[in-house]
Amino acid sequence: MPRSAARERPTTEPPGGDIQVIARVVALLDCLDPDHTTLDTATTARVLGVGRSTAHRYLASLEKGGLLRRTDPTTYELGPVLARLGTLALSRLGVLEAARPIMRELVAEIRNTVVLSVWGGRAPVIAAVVPDTSRITTISVEIGRSLPPDAAQSRVFAAYLPTGRRVTRRRTADPAVQEVDGLLTARHTYEGGGFKTVAVPVLTADGEIVAALAAVGLSFYMPDEQDDALAARLVAASRRITVEH
Template sequence: MGNAEVPVDGEASGGDIQVVARIATLLDCLDPDSPYLDTQITAKALGVGRSTAHRYLVSLEKRGLLRRRDATTYELGPVLSRLGTLALSRLGVLDAAGPVMQELCRAIRNTVVLSVWGGRAPVIARVVPDNSRITTISVEVGRSLPPDAAQSRLFAAYHKLGRGAGRLRTIDDEDLRPVGGLMTARQVYAGGGFKTVAAPILTADGSIVATLAVVGLAVFMPEEEDDVVSEQLVAAVSRIGVS
């Protein structure tokens, strides 16, 4: 008679280890519209009491999977951000874009950011910060972008249009502008403190795979220079080979 496999302590039906299944369920609650967790959300998602939910959050924070945003909410921690970046690095576009981003940052004297599609929203995959000025903008790798971000609107536009630059004029968004056969996007954030100008990185068949963006203080990115910045971005993405 064969030996039966002894269940792992805490193993749920279907072979899942309960704590792993619960953590996966919890992390799946995070998305661009709800990027934070608190005790109430955690308790509801896991079907546990508030005290147990709190212990989950504190434990995940200690291990770096989450980090405390304020007194009651948590967001993705450094461990998950690092793992996400490793996963994204499998895309050849990151390696191809590196030298181009460095050159563009030096030429334009603003931070350059590359984002890829993360399934629900663009995710920041690589950042080349501009350190030429006293005041700089910090951009975090692994962070999802909101729907109104310039990069998000570019992804949405290209996903809607499908392939073919000839149909770019059908998008009704005054901050999306055709430049050099590509669509570019701009965004001035609330209060006018800083802004983003972005361009798509396309595969040979015209599918969008990433966006390249310049992010800086608005005072260093005046509106009258938007066309020049857009042209520099389009020239930069044309040098990034994507298979």
């Protein structure tokens, strides 16, 4: 797992047990980003400059505290405590409070799960989820999850960041991004074709993007020929959020 030299070693640490532990935990968590979503024993030992047994104890302690979650015997990802704290931080953005009732109405209308993502500094992060429970199969989306570059929400942010205005060049370069009712929207079908996402931006009155609103569901319930109609419903909902924000 490649790392820059600055991230290969922990930050300067003052002497002292508890403070040193905090500095080391921060150094470890700073290694996580959308391209590197897990930590393993070897990486932890290298970043902290400790042996593998000490690295394993750090990871096990972080798992016990809920900061990490083990995915296999030597690999860990963000745990429920960090996801909850991240969501609390994101909830301070007024857009979440304004979006939730509109998201619930939209789920009842389109019968698909609706999610809201905000910019996490390097990638969109899932901040709110309203699942559709009207069908036998329910789509589950994890709050606090960073999205990959090919996700529909990521494509929407790419079309509006960093200036907060429409970027025509990016729109024409990405066939997944199209204009619907004056807003750039994106759609993405995941590998294998089983799942699909259609996303639209949530903009301020000045045209700056503050979030991405998306419908997520089985491709069977989101046929391609209905994409434009679905995107139009999402656009209408996103504009309601903008007005109330």
